[in-house]
Amino acid sequence: MIQGGIEPESKDIILSQMREQANLAIEMADVIIFLADIKQGVTPADREIAEMLRKSKKPVVLVCNKADNYQKDKEEIYEFYNLGMGEPYPISASHALGIGDVLDAIYNHFPEKTADEENEDRIKVAVIGKPNVGKSSLINKILGENRNIVSNIAGTTRDAIDSEFENEKGKYIFIDTAGIRRKSKVNEKIEKYSVMRSLLAVERADVCLLMIDANEGVTEQDTKIAGEAHEAGKGIIIVVNKWDEIEKQTGTMENYKKQVYAKLAYITYAPMIFISAKTGQRIDKLYDIINEVAEQNAKRVSTSVLNQVINEAIAITQPPTDKGKRLKIFYGTQASTKPPTFVIFVNNKELFHFSYERYLINQFRKEFGLQGTPVRIIVREKTDDNYNF
Numbered sequence: 036m037i038q039g040g041i042e043p044e045s046k047d048i049i050l051s052q053m054r055e056q057a058n059l060a061i062e063m064a065d066v067i068i069f070l071a072d073i074k075q076g077v078t079p080a081d082r083e084i085a086e087m088l089r090k091s092k093k094p095v096v097l098v099c100n101k102a103d104n105y106q107k108d109k110e111e112i113y114e115f116y117n118l119g120m121g122e123p124y125p126i127s128a129s130h131a132l133g134i135g136d137v138l139d140a141i142y143n144h145f146p147e148k149t150a151d152e153e154n155e156d157r158i159k160v161a162v163i164g165k166p167n168v169g170k171s172s173l174i175n176k177i178l179g180e181n182r183n184i185v186s187n188i189a190g191t192t193r194d195a196i197d198s199e200f201e202n203e204k205g206k207y208i209f210i211d212t213a214g215i216r217r218k219s220k221v222n223e224k225i226e227k228y229s230v231m232r233s234l235l236a237v238e239r240a241d242v243c244l245l246m247i248d249a250n251e252g253v254t255e256q257d258t259k260i261a262g263e264a265h266e267a268g269k270g271i272i273i274v275v276n277k278w279d280e281i282e283k284q285t286g287t288m289e290n291y292k293k294q295v296y297a298k299l300a301y302i303t304y305a306p307m308i309f310i311s312a313k314t315g316q317r318i319d320k321l322y323d324i325i326n327e328v329a330e331q332n333a334k335r336v337s338t339s340v341l342n343q344v345i346n347e348a349i350a351i352t353q354p355p356t357d358k359g360k361r362l363k364i365f366y367g368t369q370a371s372t373k374p375p376t377f378v379i380f381v382n383n384k385e386l387f388h389f390s391y392e393r394y395l396i397n398q399f400r401k402e403f404g405l406q407g408t409p410v411r412i413i414v415r416e417k418t419d420d421n422y423n424f
């Protein structure tokens with residue numbers, strides 16, 4: 036649920052930011068609830084909002100609140116037909132009246148299938164990174180150099196940054212995340228919206244290309260963005276761009292790689308590639324890596340194989356003891372994919388230290404692949420009378 040208050044014509048900076056937020060909410064919504072005040076009647080602001088919503092071409096449910104005296108206030112509703120937003124629904128939020136009809140109206144506007152669902156067979160690749168690192172250049176290069184472009188999905192701004200693309204390696208949707216440059220304090224709010232957009236892109240993606248500017252190396256902002264992709268459980272590929280601008284000697288790439296992994300220590304599972312969006316260097320190598328990472332992120336391991344690996348891991352490195360008690364691992368099972376998430380049943384959660392968790396995850400990576408994807412472990416205590424997950 037996204038909320039935005041609208042005051043259409045204001046020049047005031049705060050209000051114009053509210054408008055920005057409302058526009059973003061409109062853009063991302065499937066259905067919009069236009070909330071008016073039945074006690075006030077139709078106001079000039081209502082008319083302007085109606086105009087804005089009409090332009091958005093999104094389905095709107097016009098709701099008139101504060102119809103506390105339901106029978107009497109219902110008479111006032113006819114005026115709201117003038118807004119041209121279809122049937123107005125009187126409600127009283129405080130008395131919980133009329134809500135059911137509103138829910139029905141909203142439900143009737145739900146799309147049959149979202150664009151994302153229709154594109155389920157495509158790998159969704161979000162290109163993330165700070166402004167100017169070359170995100171758009173990369174996507175342009177990919178789209179421009181190939182004759183296989185299906186389409187740029189037109190429509191809303193959000194969709195406009197999705198590009199469908201396919202080649203002999205596979206079918207993809209590349210999601211550009213437009214970073215707005217920070218110009219002043221005033222723009223900080225706007226910067227927040229662009230961060231929000233990036234987060235939404237990350238959420239929708241299967242794989243994130245984390246772009247680093249080769250000239251700058253890993254900055255604090257890069258670490259933050261990497262953290263978002265990691266936390267969201269997405270496949271990650273570190274893409275060092277502008278490699279054409281780096282003076283190279285023997286070992287330059289290997290040294291550079293070490294430095295990047297040292298700074299992005301919690302995503303060392305992510306493969307790294309050095310490219311130039313400008314010259315096109317190594318862009319053709321990206322697709323195999325994307326395919327591989329997407330596959331690993333969606334990987335499913337059978338319970339029997341998992342437990343075999345757990346038993347071997349336990350045999351190689353015994354679980355730790357704490358205050359004379361030893362951690363016992365009974366068994367594990369994969370709970371979900373994207374990212375691969377394993378539930379491990381133990382005698383005592385407290386004994387399952389982070390270092391042993393890391394050890395197990397590394398063993399899983401080694402045995403199952405699982406390159407380029409976060410891996411999660413959920414620890415559950417099992418007692419004899421508790422077999423529930």
Ligand SMILES: Nc1nc2c(ncn2[C@@H]2O[C@H](COP(=O)(O)OP(=O)(O)O)[C@@H](O)[C@H]2O)c(=O)[nH]1
Nearest residue numbers: 166167168169170171172276277280311312313
């Ligand atoms: N030398 C060089 N310049 C690049 C490369 N990729 C992008 N640029 C330049 O970097 C600037 C920002 O690129 P852009 O794609 O708009 O970055 P975005 O903000 O991340 O989308 C532009 O001037 C590009 O021409 C690259 O691989 N090498």
Ligand SMILES: [Mg+2]
Nearest residue numbers: 170171213214
């Ligand atoms: Mg851009």
